[in-house]
Amino acid sequence: xxxxxxxxxxxxxxxxxxxxxxxxxxxxxxxSVSTVSRALDGNPxxxxxxxxxxxxxxxALGFRRNIxxxxxxxxxxxxxxxxxxxxxxxxxxxVLKAAQNVLEAAGYQVVVMNxxxxxxxxxxxxxxxQDRQVDGLLVATSGGxxxxxxxxxxxxxxxxxxxLGYVSPDNAGGMTTxxxxxxxxxxxxxxxxxxxxxxxxxxxxxxEHAPATERLEAFRNVxxxxxxxxxxxxxxxxxxxxxxxxxxxxxxELMRVAEPPTAIIAAGDTLALGALRQLRADQYKxxxxxxxxxxxxxxxxxxxxxxxxxxxxxxxxxxxISARMLLDALEGRKSGVAPKTEHPTETRVPxxxxxxxxxxxAPETPESEPPP
Amino acid sequence: xxxxxxxxxxxxxxxxxxxxxxxxxxxxxxxSVSTVSRALDGNPxxxxxxxxxxxxxxxALGFRRNIxxxxxxxxxxxxxxxxxxxxxxxxxxxVLKAAQNVLEAAGYQVVVMNxxxxxxxxxxxxxxxQDRQVDGLLVATSGGxxxxxxxxxxxxxxxxxxxLGYVSPDNAGGMTTxxxxxxxxxxxxxxxxxxxxxxxxxxxxxxEHAPATERLEAFRNVxxxxxxxxxxxxxxxxxxxxxxxxxxxxxxELMRVAEPPTAIIAAGDTLALGALRQLRADQYKxxxxxxxxxxxxxxxxxxxxxxxxxxxxxxxxxxxISARMLLDALEGRKSGVAPKTEHPTETRVPxxxxxxxxxxxAPETPESEPPP
DNA sequence: AACCTCGGTGCAAAGGTTTGCGCACTCTGA
DNA sequence: TCAGAGTGCGCAAACCTTTGCACCGAGGTT
Numbered sequence: 001x002x003x004x005x006x007x008x009x010x011x012x013x014x015x016x017x018x019x020x021x022x023x024x025x026x027x028x029x030x031x032s033v034s035t036v037s038r039a040l041d042g043n044p045x046x047x048x049x050x051x052x053x054x055x056x057x058x059x060a061l062g063f064r065r066n067i068x069x070x071x072x073x074x075x076x077x078x079x080x081x082x083x084x085x086x087x088x089x090x091x092x093x094x095v096l097k098a099a100q101n102v103l104e105a106a107g108y109q110v111v112v113m114n115x116x117x118x119x120x121x122x123x124x125x126x127x128x129x130q131d132r133q134v135d136g137l138l139v140a141t142s143g144g145x146x147x148x149x150x151x152x153x154x155x156x157x158x159x160x161x162x163x164l165g166y167v168s169p170d171n172a173g174g175m176t177t178x179x180x181x182x183x184x185x186x187x188x189x190x191x192x193x194x195x196x197x198x199x200x201x202x203x204x205x206x207x208e209h210a211p212a213t214e215r216l217e218a219f220r221n222v223x224x225x226x227x228x229x230x231x232x233x234x235x236x237x238x239x240x241x242x243x244x245x246x247x248x249x250x251x252x253e254l255m256r257v258a259e260p261p262t263a264i265i266a267a268g269d270t271l272a273l274g275a276l277r278q279l280r281a282d283q284y285k286x287x288x289x290x291x292x293x294x295x296x297x298x299x300x301x302x303x304x305x306x307x308x309x310x311x312x313x314x315x316x317x318x319x320x321i322s323a324r325m326l327l328d329a330l331e332g333r334k335s336g337v338a339p340k341t342e343h344p345t346e347t348r349v350p351x352x353x354x355x356x357x358x359x360x361x362a363p364e365t366p367e368s369e370p371p372p
Numbered sequence: 373x374x375x376x377x378x379x380x381x382x383x384x385x386x387x388x389x390x391x392x393x394x395x396x397x398x399x400x401x402x403x404s405v406s407t408v409s410r411a412l413d414g415n416p417x418x419x420x421x422x423x424x425x426x427x428x429x430x431x432a433l434g435f436r437r438n439i440x441x442x443x444x445x446x447x448x449x450x451x452x453x454x455x456x457x458x459x460x461x462x463x464x465x466x467v468l469k470a471a472q473n474v475l476e477a478a479g480y481q482v483v484v485m486n487x488x489x490x491x492x493x494x495x496x497x498x499x500x501x502q503d504r505q506v507d508g509l510l511v512a513t514s515g516g517x518x519x520x521x522x523x524x525x526x527x528x529x530x531x532x533x534x535x536l537g538y539v540s541p542d543n544a545g546g547m548t549t550x551x552x553x554x555x556x557x558x559x560x561x562x563x564x565x566x567x568x569x570x571x572x573x574x575x576x577x578x579x580e581h582a583p584a585t586e587r588l589e590a591f592r593n594v595x596x597x598x599x600x601x602x603x604x605x606x607x608x609x610x611x612x613x614x615x616x617x618x619x620x621x622x623x624x625e626l627m628r629v630a631e632p633p634t635a636i637i638a639a640g641d642t643l644a645l646g647a648l649r650q651l652r653a654d655q656y657k658x659x660x661x662x663x664x665x666x667x668x669x670x671x672x673x674x675x676x677x678x679x680x681x682x683x684x685x686x687x688x689x690x691x692x693i694s695a696r697m698l699l700d701a702l703e704g705r706k707s708g709v710a711p712k713t714e715h716p717t718e719t720r721v722p723x724x725x726x727x728x729x730x731x732x733x734a735p736e737t738p739e740s741e742p743p744p
Numbered sequence: 745a746a747c748c749t750c751g752g753t754g755c756a757a758a759g760g761t762t763t764g765c766g767c768a769c770t771c772t773g774a
Numbered sequence: 775t776c777a778g779a780g781t782g783c784g785c786a787a788a789c790c791t792t793t794g795c796a797c798c799g800a801g802g803t804t
Contacts, residue, residue: 021790032754037792045752064503068443069790072759077440079483086469093465097458097486104485109500111451111483113476114469128481131436244672273672280675298672300616300645303652305677393760404784409762417782441760444789748803755796762788770781 020061029057040065071133080108080326081129083139085117090299091315092140095155098319099138099326106327108135115142117241136326143210151329155322158209160346165329167321167347171211171295174311174351175218175265178293181309181353182263183226186291186360192234192254192261193219194271196242215267215295233257236264238271247274248281255282263291263359269298272308276358280305292358295351307356318349392433401429412437443505452480452698453501455511457489462671463687464512467527470691471510471698478699480507487514489613508698515582523701527694530581532718537701539693539719543583543667546683546723547590547637550665553681553725554635555598558663558732564606564626564633565591566643568614587639587667605629608636610643619646620653627654635663635731641670644680648730652677664730667723679728690721 022033029036031054039046039054046054057063071077080103084092100110111132113125122142129137130149140156154166182188196212216235223230236254238246247270254261255278266272272294276286284290287306294301294310301308325345355361394405401408403426411418411426418426429435443449452475456464472482483504485497494514501509502521512528526538554560568584588607595602608626610618619642626633627650638644644666651658658664659678666673666682673680697717727733 022792023790033791034755034793035753038753041792047752050752064499066444066505066790067503068440068449068505069759070792071440072438072444072761073790073792075759087459087472088462088465088469090460090462090465093460093462096484097460100459100484100486109483109485109504111481112468112472113481114472127436131439132481133438133440273675276675300670300676303645303648303677304672304675394762395760405761406763406785407783410783413762419782422782438760441789442762444759444791445761445763447789746804749801751798751800753797755794757794758792759790764787765785767784768782770779772777772779774775774777 019066020063021066022063024061025054025057025063028061029053075133076135077133078108079132079134080110080136080138081113081126081132081134082110083113083115083122083125083129083137083141085115085140085142087112087114091156091296091313094315095140095319095322098316099323100319102320102323102327106330117142119143136330138322138326151326153322153326153329155318156211158214160209163345165325165345167318167325167349169211169313169318170348170350171214172218172221173348174295175215176222177351177353178265178295178311179219179222179226179228181355181359182265182291182293183228186263188263188291189228190234190259190261191223191228191263191265192236193230193265193267194236194238194247194250194254194275195219195267196240196271197237212267219265234261238274242268242270244270244274244277247271248278251275251278252282255279255284261290263293266292266294269294269296269301269310272296272310273298276304276308287357287360291360294358297354301354302356304358306358309356309359309361310354311351312354313351314349321347321349391438392435393438394435396433397426397429397435400433401425447505448507449505450480451504451506452482452508452510453485453498453504453506454482455485455487455494455497455501455509455513457487457512457514459484459486463528463668463685466687467512467691467694470688471695472691474692474695474699489514491515508702510694510698523698525694525698525701527690528583530586532581535717537697537717539690539697539721541583541685541690542720542722543586544590544593545720546667547587548594549723549725550637550667550683551591551594551598551600553727553731554637554663554665555600558635560635560663561600562606562631562633563595563600563635563637564608565602565637565639566608566610566619566622566626566647567591567639568612568643569609584639591637606633610646614640614642616642616646616649619643620650623647623650624654627651627656633662635665638664638666641666641668641673641682644668644682645670648676648680659729659732663732666730669726674728676730678730681728681731681733682726683723684726685723686721693719693721 022036026033026036031050035046035050036054039051040058082096082099084096087093087096096112103110111129111134113129115122115125119142136150137152139152139154141154141159143157152164154164155168158166158168179191182191193216195216198213198216220230236250238250247266251264251274264275266275272292275292279286279290279292286292294308297310297312298304298308301310394408398405398408403422407418407422408426411423412430454468454471456468459465459468468484475482483501483506485501487494487497491514508522509524511524511526513526513531515529524536526536527540530538530540551563554563565588567588570585570588592602608622610622619638623636623646636647638647644664647664648658651662651664656662664680666680669682669684670680673682
């Protein structure tokens with residue numbers, strides 16, 4: 001079996017000694033290192049002919065710039081840090097990927113860090129990233145230390161009134177949609193909310209604008225606006241990790257109250273899944289005995305039993321917007337024009353209601369839904 | 373609202389001029405930069421007292437090492453590159469996260485790149501990573517350029533017989549489990565395979581040991597071993613991206629053959645989901661009219677209609693093993709002992725069969741399954 | 745003919761850290 | 775008193791690139 005060598009495209013330094021440096025290229029091309037550097041930059045001061053020579057020498061040697069050296073000199077790493085609670089959660093992974101696409105097109109690479117929803121973790125993550133001299137930050141904060149150095153944009157958990165940019169799902173709008181659907185289309189009045197506990201914990205601080213909090217507030221507001229009661233026992237909470245198990249537990253209790261709700265709004269997809277599991281275990285016929293809708297669309301939720309009515313987020317779009325916002329900041333900073341706030345710095349991206357069956361809606365062309 | 377400043381723990385350079393350097397610390401502590409460097413390294417040559425002074429000065433100044441400079445000097449970036457087809461796919465995200473945990477514990481950070489299942493993309497990703505001087509690589513290759521410089525371990529798609537380490541799911545064993553269950557427990561003889569086309573495409577090369585290929589081969593082998601027929605029309609293929617839509621299409625055709633299969637094995641979770649969607653659209657009662665089992669467990673597959681029988685991978689374990697294997701290589705290299713092959717360099721991690729209903733098994737304690 | 749301009753290029757410094765080498769000093773034992 | 779062995783620490787090179795400044799020669803201007 002041949003070595004993998006035979007496949008690598010382009011010329012490669014045959015003497016496996018040492019990566020060639022600018023000096024080597026300069027020697028081969030018969031010019032100075034500065035000329036090589038400039039030629040490779042596409043600097044217009046270097047005429048085509050010289051550039052030609054340089055490029056030839058460079059490719060002949062298989063020359064690649066040493067990024068550490070460059071970073072040291074330019075004080076810029078072309079690295080963007082992304083910090084998320086948990087990259088294994090579909091939302092964060094999708095946002096990351098989308099953001100990454102636009103960032104890479106601009107020449108940046110991405111380093112990820114997980115905070116495990118822990119402010120401490122987040123603090124060290126952010127510090128590590130600073131040590132790395134990342135040029136910018138994309139963060140779904142867990143409520144910890146907020147960086148005050150360098151361009152940063154938040155997504156998911158939001159930090160308003162601080163001048164720092166953010167883009168986040170339209171939690172208020174989405175919740176309104178959900179409540180309206182339940183209340184006006186289906187006539188529910190006993191609507192419960194299944195979320196995670198509001199307020200800070202030992203592991204997190206500053207939760208005022210966490211998605212969970214925003215959704216709960218919005219729920220209260222629109223219920224209030226419709227003169228619908230929100231008795232405390234209709235507020236069910238899972239745990240801070242949004243686990244299915246905790247939701248299951250919470251729903252079990254919720255359904256044991258004297259006058260159980262006729263509809264449940266789950267504040268997230270995992271919560272909705274937990275709720276569904278528990279309701280099924282308790283022999284409820286979801287969609288007829290009780291309505292269940294979800295903020296955030298679980299994957300393949302059209303195949304669930306019953307198919308779940310939910311809000312679809314535009315995760316990819318959100319990631320792209322965030323990245324572009326960051327790129328703007330990066331560019332602005334580079335060209336020295338700091339407060340060039342021409343682009344909007346706070347964005348909410350809307351959510352779409354996907355009506356399926358768990359809310360009680362009739363099965364219209366049940367299987368026609370195209371896959372994601 | 374106060375600035376975020378009030379939260380940052382530890383002292384911070386109050387004069388926002390410039391990050392302090394070794395020189396600054398040295399000046400403050402009244403020693404030379406080399407001493408500072410060594411003291412901060414915990415070098416035993418520096419006695420406790422001196423170290424004390426240095427550490428105090430460093431923290432007073434809020435000193436943090438400049439990683440670019442260090443990388444330049446040491447020729448090591450403490451960066452590990454992870455390349456995957458698509459980070460938004462749960463498997464890769466989970467593996468990444470697990471690997472990340474062990475890597476970070478060892479002081480490495482992680483930079484991710486997506487290849488979009490395209491050999492070209494992969495090649496440039498790998499090159500970019502090399503430019504970054506990553507110390508090691510964790511790659512789920514899309515069949516492109518194989519790096520021959522520096523420690524690398526593969527997962528998922530495997531490169532055998534090359535001395536390069538890998539850890540990958542036990543595709544053969546898993547497929548055996550699946551076929552046996554269908555054939556001996558349920559007595560099926562007309563078993564179809566739903567996979568993705570084997571062999572290279574324009575976008576990928578060297579697919580011999582891609583998971584899809586391994587699974588197909590295994591299917592053929594165990595069917596053969598059991599003297600079960602594998603007519604060509606029982607081999608259905610989606611597309612190379614494993615999309616649900618393509619699986620749907622393939623299954624639609626599969627069920628139109630003269631003598632349709634009584635059981636289908638889907639080679640991946642998305643494929644299984646597509647199959648399920650199509651079978652439901654075609655009014656089959658999955659689990660009674662026809663059996664469907666899946667390699668790879670779809671998320672919340674116990675809530676599907678019907679709950680899906682599937683193979684559960686130990687993704688986190690796989691990620692951790694890969695990372696540890698890489699770490700071993702990194703250490704070995706650092707201490708100069710290159711071929712110190714004390715640890716196994718090729719590992720297969722087993723899969724567990726989760727019996728649910730789509731295979732035709734009876735509903736035993738249907739809702740008792742604990743959430744993931 | 746003296747002066748300017750300007751395109752093209754090179755010199756050398758700067759960026760911050762690590763580390764081989766060796767200096768200066770203090771003990772110990774003869 | 776001195777050789778020899780530690781001990782504690784500093785010097786300076788090396789890592790590689792970018793970039794301000796200056797130089798040089800050619801062509802144009804006055």
